[in-house]
Amino acid sequence: MKLSINKRFIPVLVFLLLVAGSCKKSFLDRDPYGSLPKDDAIKNVDDMEIALSGAYTGLRAPAMFGRTIPLFGDELADNVYISNNNSNRYLDFFQVNFTVNNGNARGIWQGAYNTILNCNNIINSSVTGTPEASQFRGEALAIRALMYFELAKFFSRPYTVVGPTALGVPIILTNDPFKKPARNTLGEVYAQIEKDFKAAIPLLTLDRSTAYINDWAAKALLARMYQFKGDWANALATAQDVINNSGYTLLGLSTFNNYWRSNTVRNDGLETLFEVANDLVGNGGIDALAYFYDQAGYGDALAANAFYNLYAATDLRKGLILVGSPTRGPNARVVNKYPNSTQPDKDEVKIIRLSEVYLIAAEAAFNLNNEPVARQYLNAVATRRDPNNPLGYSSIGAQLFSDILLERRKELAFEGHRYWDLARNNMNVTRVNTAGNYTGVPLTIATTSFRRILPIPQAELDANPAIRDQQNPGY
Numbered sequence: 471m472k473l474s475i476n477k478r479f480i481p482v483l484v485f486l487l488l489v490a491g492s493c494k495k496s497f498l499d500r501d502p503y504g505s506l507p508k509d510d511a512i513k514n515v516d517d518m519e520i521a522l523s524g525a526y527t528g529l530r531a532p533a534m535f536g537r538t539i540p541l542f543g544d545e546l547a548d549n550v551y552i553s554n555n556n557s558n559r560y561l562d563f564f565q566v567n568f569t570v571n572n573g574n575a576r577g578i579w580q581g582a583y584n585t586i587l588n589c590n591n592i593i594n595s596s597v598t599g600t601p602e603a604s605q606f607r608g609e610a611l612a613i614r615a616l617m618y619f620e621l622a623k624f625f626s627r628p629y630t631v632v633g634p635t636a637l638g639v640p641i642i643l644t645n646d647p648f649k650k651p652a653r654n655t656l657g658e659v660y661a662q663i664e665k666d667f668k669a670a671i672p673l674l675t676l677d678r679s680t681a682y683i684n685d686w687a688a689k690a691l692l693a694r695m696y697q698f699k700g701d702w703a704n705a706l707a708t709a710q711d712v713i714n715n716s717g718y719t720l721l722g723l724s725t726f727n728n729y730w731r732s733n734t735v736r737n738d739g740l741e742t743l744f745e746v747a748n749d750l751v752g753n754g755g756i757d758a759l760a761y762f763y764d765q766a767g768y769g770d771a772l773a774a775n776a777f778y779n780l781y782a783a784t785d786l787r788k789g790l791i792l793v794g795s796p797t798r799g800p801n802a803r804v805v806n807k808y809p810n811s812t813q814p815d816k817d818e819v820k821i822i823r824l825s826e827v828y829l830i831a832a833e834a835a836f837n838l839n840n841e842p843v844a845r846q847y848l849n850a851v852a853t854r855r856d857p858n859n860p861l862g863y864s865s866i867g868a869q870l871f872s873d874i875l876l877e878r879r880k881e882l883a884f885e886g887h888r889y890w891d892l893a894r895n896n897m898n899v900t901r902v903n904t905a906g907n908y909t910g911v912p913l914t915i916a917t918t919s920f921r922r923i924l925p926i927p928q929a930e931l932d933a934n935p936a937i938r939d940q941q942n943p944g945y
Contacts, residue, residue: 473884474637476481476582476773485706486885486905490778493740493886495586495778508733509576509624510591511591511595511628512591512595512597513597515597515600515602515603515606516605517597517599518592518595518602518606518607519597519602519606520609521588521591521592521610521611522606525585525589525609525610525613526587526613526681526682526746526747527752527782528581528584528585528588528842529585529613529616529746530746530747530748530754530819531577531581531754532577532666532754532757532758533574533577533578533580533581534577534578534581534582534585535821536651536746536749536754536756536757536758536819537754537758537759537760537762538574538577539578539620539886540759540884540885540886541560541563541762541771541828541886542563542574542624542886542889543763543854543885543886543887543888543889543890544771544883544884544885544886544887544888544889545560545561545563545564545771546564546566546889546915546932547693547775547892547898547899547901548629548776548777548888548899548900548901548902549773549774549777549879549883549884549888549907550771550773550774550805550884551564551771551772551774551901551907551911552770552771552772552790553769553770553771553772553798553800553802555770555797556768556770557768557770557823558632559768559770560574560762560770560771560901562574564911565911565912566911566912566915566919566921567921568921568925568945569922569925570910570925570926570927570928570929570931570941570945571927571928572924572925572927575624575781575924575927576631576927576929578620578621578624578897578924579621579624579625579926579927579930580628580927582617582618582621583617583621583642585613585614585617586598586614586618586642586870587642587710588610589610589611589614589617590614590642590643590644590645592606592607593610593611593614593643594643594644594645595607597674597787597901601675601676602676603717604675604677605673605675605678606675606686607675608669608671608672608673608674608683608688609615609670609682609683609921611666611667611670611673612666612667612670612674612687612688612691613669613683614666615663615664615666615688615691615692615695616691617694618639618641618659618662618663618666619663619691619694619698620654621639621659622638622639622659622660622663623890623893624923624924625639625924625926625942626638626639626656626659626923626925627656627923628698628893628894628896629656629657629660629698629699629700629894630698630699630700630894630895630896631893631894631896632656633656633657634655634656634657634658634660635655635657635891636655636656637653637655637656637940637942638653638654638655638656638657638658638659638660638869639653639738639918640652640653640654640656640660640934640936640937643660643661643662649931650934650935650936650939651934651936652936652940653940655679663695664692664873665793665918666687666718667689667691667695668692670683670685670688671685671688671689671692675707677737678737679735679742679747680735680736680737680742680744680745680747680818680934681735681745681747682745683743683744684743684744685711686718686743687743687744687821687822689708689711689712689716690708690709690712690743690744690822690827691821691822692708692743693705693712693827693830693831694822694826694830696708696813696834697830697833697834698890698894700894701835702833702834703838705830705831705833706831706834706835706836706838708829709827709830709831709834711830711906712743712824712827713827713828713831713847714826714893716739716743716824717739718738718739718740718741718743718824719739719741719824719920720741720824720825720828720850720851720854721740721741721823721824721825721854723786723854723857724853724855725741726786726854726855727786727789728737729741730790730807730809731809731810733748733810733813733815733816733817733818734815734818735747735818737781740767741823741824741825742818742820742823742824743821743823743824743827744821744822745818745819745820745821746818746819747818747820748816748817748819749815749816750814750815751943753815753816754816755768755816756768758811758816758817759808759817759819760809760810760811760816760817761811763804763806763807763808763884764808764809764811765795765796765798765802765804766811766812766814767811768810769795769797769798769804769821771805772795772798772802772803772804772805772907773791773803773804773883773884773905774901774902774904774908775801775803775905775907776904776907776909777879777883778791778803780824780876780879780880780905781880782858782859784856784857784858784859785855785856785859785880786855786856787855787880787881787883789806789901790805790806790807790883790884790894791803791804791805791806792804792806801905804937805884806891807883807885808884815911817887820885825881825882826878826881826882826887828847828848828851828852829847829848829874829877829878829881829882831847831849832844832846832848832874832877833847833871835847835880836871836874837868839868841870843868844870844874845862845863845864845865845870846873848862848863848870848873848877849861849862849863851877851881854882855859855880860915863877868927875895878891879891893922896917897917898914898916898917899914899915900913900914901913901914908915920942920944920945921944923942924942924945925941925942925945926940926941926942931943
């Protein structure tokens with residue numbers, strides 16, 4: 471069944487509401503938490519749709535998936551470096567030198583909570599009785615789960631390292647403007663993420679484009695959460711459900727190049743489960759991720775030469791990195807995974823793809839001591855990227871695990887995953903200073919470094935006495 475989407479959302483009004491909210495001192499000081507005034511509360515399906523549009527707009531913000539979140543996952547690791555010829559953006563991440571007043575950390579915190587509180591309005595509304603109302607509530611639940619997942623990643627130590635009793639982030643499920651919550655445990659946060667995704671899935675019955683979360687996207691994101699939790703049985707079962715039953719198909723040799731050149735959302739079931747949409751009206755412009763890679767834009771972020779050298783010459787993914795830049799010299803390796811930054815219709819930002827789901831299944835099977843199945847899922851991706859590699863990997867044991875991480879690194883590069891793969895596996899970040907990429911910055915970020923996670927923003931500590939003594943150690 472197709473859902474007809476009303477696109478008359480008065481986008482300027484939604485944008486102004488979001489901007490006004492972001493200028494407040496803290497999400498804890500908002501009145502009330504990014505919701506509509508009580509006299510204008512959600513009363514019908516149209517109101518739900520408008521509020522949901524605001525939540526998706528929140529995901530697209532530069533501080534969120536529009537730029538900061540995916541960039542952090544590659545830059546803080548060993549895939550991406552910042553050129554000496556730069557616009558002074560994101561040097562704090564590159565230099566691993568961020569403090570409690572870091573603007574990027576504050577942007578993630580506030581952006582995520584603004585979006586959560588927008589979703590709370592939808593989830594807690596009294597509107598029911600139609601497929602559209604169920605769909606919109608389900609999407610809001612899934613977005614809320616995604617936001618808590620990102621907050622836990624950035625502001626808490628990895629679940630697989632510290633376990634469920636460590637500090638997570640505050641859970642807010644209502645719109646009480648006076649509530650000053652303490653940090654919940656990491657176990658409680660993950661339990662809420664799982665609960666929200668599971669509640670969302672049966673509500674997501676209508677067919678929308680990849681710009682919106684559907685049931686299979688929610689299941690894929692749930693599989694990712696189980697992966698980060700180290701719950702390998704559920705990670706494998708959930709990933710296999712998506713692989714076997716969703717009807718989505720893997721990106722292959724013949725579809726690869728056109729897929730990455732495309733700047734439109736999809737309805738064909740090829741590869742993309744969910745992406746943050748950028749179109750002619752709604753896009754980050756010069757603050758978008760693509761512009762930060764594009765040499766016609768800021769072009770500050772470049773692929774590390776040592777990473778580029780990991781690809782075989784015949785690997786199609788190597789073609790997503792261009793050699794040489796007119797402004798940064800012949801050794802520059804320019805990321806071209808987002809080739810439409812100078813076009814009126816911008817590139818979408820992939821949140822979850824089917825190839826990732828296969829690699830989640832591979833890692834889960836390996837951790838369940840089922841190496842043949844792990845190789846099956848690993849090679850389903852690897853053999854579709856290199857025509858000269860028809861057989862894929864044949865490794866076993868520790869080498870197989872290394873190959874799974876390597877394939878994740880090559881497949882998901884510039885989509886924000888590399889650092890988190892190292893973090894959840896309690897591995898040091900080791901940057902290789904080929905061609906002077908990492909001169910003057912830390913080459914090793916040890917697992918013991920307190921800067922492996924971000925600080926709780928000082929503005930939040932000032933606004934909320936309940937978390938004042940719950941700052942992450944070291945800050």
